[in-house]
Amino acid sequence: MKAWLTYDFNDMRLEDVPMPHAAPGWVVCKVRCLEVSVTEVAEFRGLPLPSHDNIKRLLSDKAPLQLWGHEFSAEVVEVGANVTNVKLGDRVFYHRGVPCGACKYCNAGMARLCRTVINVSEDTPGCLAEYFPVPASTIVAIPPEISDKEAAGMQPLVSVLGRMETVGIEMGDTVVVIGQGPMGLFCTQIAAVAGAAKVVAIARRDPVLEMSRKLGATHTINATKVDTVEAVMEITKGLGCDVVFECAGGSKDQGHAGVDTFIQGLAMLRNEGRIAEFGHLPVGSMVPIGPIDKKGLRVFGLRSPAPKMINYAIDLVASKRVLIEPTVTHVLKGIEKVPEAIEITGNKAKYGAIGPAQVVLV
Numbered sequence: 376m377k378a379w380l381t382y383d384f385n386d387m388r389l390e391d392v393p394m395p396h397a398a399p400g401w402v403v404c405k406v407r408c409l410e411v412s413v414t415e416v417a418e419f420r421g422l423p424l425p426s427h428d429n430i431k432r433l434l435s436d437k438a439p440l441q442l443w444g445h446e447f448s449a450e451v452v453e454v455g456a457n458v459t460n461v462k463l464g465d466r467v468f469y470h471r472g473v474p475c476g477a478c479k480y481c482n483a484g485m486a487r488l489c490r491t492v493i494n495v496s497e498d499t500p501g502c503l504a505e506y507f508p509v510p511a512s513t514i515v516a517i518p519p520e521i522s523d524k525e526a527a528g529m530q531p532l533v534s535v536l537g538r539m540e541t542v543g544i545e546m547g548d549t550v551v552v553i554g555q556g557p558m559g560l561f562c563t564q565i566a567a568v569a570g571a572a573k574v575v576a577i578a579r580r581d582p583v584l585e586m587s588r589k590l591g592a593t594h595t596i597n598a599t600k601v602d603t604v605e606a607v608m609e610i611t612k613g614l615g616c617d618v619v620f621e622c623a624g625g626s627k628d629q630g631h632a633g634v635d636t637f638i639q640g641l642a643m644l645r646n647e648g649r650i651a652e653f654g655h656l657p658v659g660s661m662v663p664i665g666p667i668d669k670k671g672l673r674v675f676g677l678r679s680p681a682p683k684m685i686n687y688a689i690d691l692v693a694s695k696r697v698l699i700e701p702t703v704t705h706v707l708k709g710i711e712k713v714p715e716a717i718e719i720t721g722n723k724a725k726y727g728a729i730g731p732a733q734v735v736l737v
């Protein structure tokens with residue numbers, strides 16, 4: 376069987392490797408549809424993300440290895456001993472939602488606070504392959520109402536829901552979503568479902584903002600044409616918004632906004648407003664404490680999704696209240712197309728892409 380093996384940053388090769396087998400607690404999956412996340416593209420290029428040192432160590436210790444690829448729809452084709460949550464023939468996706476059971480929080484009975492999840496595609500082989508082994512505890516079966524394309528985009532949806540749950544949306548809130556990539560479009564759709572009175576989508580491309588409107592935004596702002604803080608103040612009659620989901624930040628080397636949009640988010644919040652960062656900001660990123668202190672803002676960081684959010688994600692997609700397929704603008708066919716998918720996903724504006732490019736294997 377074929378798998379993409381990573382030798383170094385910017386060096387990935389398609390090779391024949393032995394067929395994997397399922398150890399106890401694991402299954403072997405046949406990949407049906409995959410996507411390489413924007414974050415993984417940045418990691419592959421060696422950009423200074425929080426994960427960079429770990430990736431560097433993995434490459435120096437273990438290369439070549441089956442690195443990257445945790446967004447997939449895959450079929451369970453072999454089941455190891457002691458696996459009860461999935462069965463042969465199930466279509467599954469990875470949700471990243473399992474406490475480790477061994478850290479200080481898990482030992483103290485606070486598994487909800489565990490951050491030591493199993494990172495499929497770093498701690499275990501990734502899905503840039505025809506088949507790959509995966510711990511059964513990290514995956515969940517999907518119902519027939521969910522397509523392979525949708526399932527491949529569901530890991531980020533679960534991740535978004537985990538963080539949105541901690542921030543909370545109250546009925547009648549004005550929610551601003553900065554950035555309308557896949558994460559931002561999820562925030563836009565979920566805010567509309569979760570009771571926001573106004574959902575304000577901010578992006579730099581008009582076709583993307585048209586999509587935001589179709590998916591539930593009540594207001595759209597093109598950040599290249601107006602001052603976004605002023606525009607939000609106008610929409611909220613000078614009060615400021617209740618919630619900001621910041622989904623445009625990240626390394627400027629990859630076309631993201633650095634911390635600029637986070638700082639704008641602080642400026643557009645009302646007193647005691649809430650803000651969550653969804654981008655992967657470069658290590659050492661600095662933001663001013665002034666507006667946080669002065670307005671009593673609440674800033675929300677990473678959290679692992681509760682099991683309830685995994686089921687919620689499945690219900691939202693199966694019932695078509697959250698749409699994933701409109702964000703899938705580029706679909707390629709065949710495992711050999713992975714580098715092309717990386718190129719498109721790493722240069723979405725150039726290719727007119729919204730979500731990551733998908734690669735269909737079956």
Ligand SMILES: [Zn+2]
Nearest residue numbers: 475478481489
């Ligand atoms: Zn733990």
